[in-house]
Amino acid sequence: RLFLAPFEPPRPEEFFTPEHQRTILEQEVRAWEAKTGYRFYLSLPEEPERVIGIIGLNNIVWGAFRSAFLGYKLDGACQGRGYMTQAVDQVTRFAFREAGLHRIEANVMPRNKASLRVLEKTYSQRARMEEQRKDFMNVMAHEIKTPLGVIRGFSENLRENPHSEKRDYYLSQMIRQTEEIDTLVKDMITVTRMDWEQLEIKKTPVSLWE
Secondary structure (H helix, E strand, O other): OOOOHHHOOOOOHHHHOHHHHHHHHHHHHHHHHHOOOEEEEEOEOOEOOOOOEEEEEEEEEOOOOOEEEEEEEEOHHHOOOOHHHHHHHHHHHHHHHHHOOOEEEEOOOOOOHHHHHHHHHHHHHHHHHHHHHHHHHHHHHHHHHHHHHHHHHHHHHHHHOOOOOOHHHHHHHHHHHHHHHHHHHHHHHHHHHOOHHHOOOOOOOOOOOO
């Protein structure tokens, strides 16, 4: 309460009573059901009964906009341990994957340095990984062009010379190249489904002669 006082509007004593908090919870349930807001309460596995923070998607606008404002606060005793960074990442995934939102705007006071660091850490990591993922997908797209070119060439040879003695060879190579494409596509699908923290891209030297 004292830790968050500089960042919160003035609260009457009634706000901190069980009755008022129960009213707030009921309002949050109605907002969830109406899809106008999603509120999450944070706790530690070893102390599930203790709430250490709150994070929510508020003022949700649907239609073509599909946006929400992100707000969060954490117990002062739990600052600096990465809890809110994890929470922001999880709620971001919920917003885009489950709730169907397209845009999130974070409400942070400029003087709240801890909250600013949470956003910088979370979204700078995500942005870097997305760039690496795009680079990977571009490389894979070029890799697919090679077997497609082989298949096209053999197909044209078969069309021009359907009774060629190399017919079986052409067919076997076409099958081999389609299997190669299948493998590449599966790899691309796997990467698109990965969470950014599960994907680690490393630069490894390779020999072009092997």
